[in-house]
Amino acid sequence: xxHKRIPLWQxxxxxxxxxxxxxxxxxxxxxxxxxxxGITTAYLLASNGLDVILIDRGKIGSGTSGHTTAKxxxxxxxxxxEFISHFGKEQAQLYFQSxxxxxxxxxxxxxxxxxxxxxxxxxxxxxxxxxxNKHKLEAEFEAYRTLDIDGEGLLEMPVNFPMSYAxxxxxxxxxxxxxxxxxxxxxxxxxxGRIYENTPVYDIDSADHRVIRAVNQHTIxxxxxxxxxxxxxxxxxxxxxxxxxxxxxxxxxFTSNGKYPGGMYLSVDQQTQSLRxxxxxxxxxxxxxxxxxxxxxxxxxxxPYRLLKDMASQxxxxxxxxxxxxxxxxxxxxxxxxxxxxxxxxxxxxxATGYRKWGMTNSMVAANLITDMIIQNxxxxxxxxxxxxxxxDPDLKQFISTNTNVAKEFIMGKIGNKxxxxxxxxxxxxxxxKHHGQTIGIYKDTHEKIHAVDTTCTHLGCELNWNNTEKTWxxxxxxxxxxxxxDVIEGPAIKPLNKIDYLN
Numbered sequence: 460x461x462h463k464r465i466p467l468w469q470x471x472x473x474x475x476x477x478x479x480x481x482x483x484x485x486x487x488x489x490x491x492x493x494x495x496x497g498i499t500t501a502y503l504l505a506s507n508g509l510d511v512i513l514i515d516r517g518k519i520g521s522g523t524s525g526h527t528t529a530k531x532x533x534x535x536x537x538x539x540x541e542f543i544s545h546f547g548k549e550q551a552q553l554y555f556q557s558x559x560x561x562x563x564x565x566x567x568x569x570x571x572x573x574x575x576x577x578x579x580x581x582x583x584x585x586x587x588x589x590x591x592n593k594h595k596l597e598a599e600f601e602a603y604r605t606l607d608i609d610g611e612g613l614l615e616m617p618v619n620f621p622m623s624y625a626x627x628x629x630x631x632x633x634x635x636x637x638x639x640x641x642x643x644x645x646x647x648x649x650x651x652g653r654i655y656e657n658t659p660v661y662d663i664d665s666a667d668h669r670v671i672r673a674v675n676q677h678t679i680x681x682x683x684x685x686x687x688x689x690x691x692x693x694x695x696x697x698x699x700x701x702x703x704x705x706x707x708x709x710x711x712x713f714t715s716n717g718k719y720p721g722g723m724y725l726s727v728d729q730q731t732q733s734l735r736x737x738x739x740x741x742x743x744x745x746x747x748x749x750x751x752x753x754x755x756x757x758x759x760x761x762x763p764y765r766l767l768k769d770m771a772s773q774x775x776x777x778x779x780x781x782x783x784x785x786x787x788x789x790x791x792x793x794x795x796x797x798x799x800x801x802x803x804x805x806x807x808x809x810x811a812t813g814y815r816k817w818g819m820t821n822s823m824v825a826a827n828l829i830t831d832m833i834i835q836n837x838x839x840x841x842x843x844x845x846x847x848x849x850x851x852d853p854d855l856k857q858f859i860s861t862n863t864n865v866a867k868e869f870i871m872g873k874i875g876n877k878x879x880x881x882x883x884x885x886x887x888x889x890x891x892x893k894h895h896g897q898t899i900g901i902y903k904d905t906h907e908k909i910h911a912v913d914t915t916c917t918h919l920g921c922e923l924n925w926n927n928t929e930k931t932w933x934x935x936x937x938x939x940x941x942x943x944x945x946d947v948i949e950g951p952a953i954k955p956l957n958k959i960d961y962l963n
Contacts, residue, residue, distance in 0.1 A: 492687035494524030499826035505650040516659040526786035532631035533558035539602035561823035576638035586625035617720035705754040705938025712782035755935030797846035911961035918952040
């Protein structure tokens, strides 16, 4: 059987279809983005008696939430020793506490609504086969002890990875994210919430009320807005574009001749590897992930799925390859998510972003925090996640590094193009050429038809690069991604690329 280029979460699901926005609407709160953060926030607000609208540019869970490996854990890489060093023990303790409370809240909602989403407790493991990283993992274990985290240092693991040291965090969890989101969206609707799919929005006017403007010219007037769009499409002069960077990673799913030994695994070495399993369509599927790199910054001839499969085949008895997919995530300057008010001038607009690949727990942290802020409940995590925070160490160094990289990609993209001829272009490939003095991208499809677009990102004008693995034009500055025909696949860009009549 040929493998499928979709997340297994998106397959074989009887899902509710929700209408597009076809009229002007009013609500107390509008939540933009129907991934885990948006759905959970909308549900919690409606549970507190508020009139809420949930809106998405695509389908529920069609973004990063539907492309995750879905580990529900507070073990977010080697982060606690770093947080203690940068922010102190108290702040690091609050971070861990918020993540564990999120895990418990997810489990509570699953039990409350009897959600069949393959939720199960698993131990989580960090591991290394590098002597330098072994010392770092040992330091992380000391941080666990400092913060009273239930962990264990190990010299062997249940799974057959080459390793010299591992760190276990006990009683974490995993689940099927789409089954969970579909059920929570249904529960939100039953509380009177309104959901609109396939409705891109492009702006928010902020005066006495917030006015959300959709591409189809309809509006939503509301008192408060929650931006849960992965990257905030509306930044309101808060400069989030310069305070985060995007990265992509890949997953290959396979069946094995051996039985999965249990656990969720993540290497901390340069070649990051992730592993978990799930029973899907009565088969045990092993999900092997890795290949992380900055979005839009690709090495020539690099094939991430082939590299993943080669690595997996070295360690496991692979029977059949089933799935391939990828995901995108954003990392903030200090590696802590931005959750709270957009900025001091827009107190009625909230956002959540920068989860650094750990969106399962952080989505619940964000939903709880923003709900408490809107209904004016106390919450101990407001200052910890406040988006306006800035720490000289490490924020300043990372700010300079991130924006130097953005500037480099912006400039090199504009000047570093060769004028190759179209007859040299192979089927299902693309290249940049000069056309009437303008840099454009041309793609030749399987019918040898040429699709030409302006490769200037419609977000902030960076030059796009071709992603040959996924046949998309990707922005190396802020992570927008476009179909080869120019349509937006992933924001923060809202407008499609300009199409070019290349043959004239």
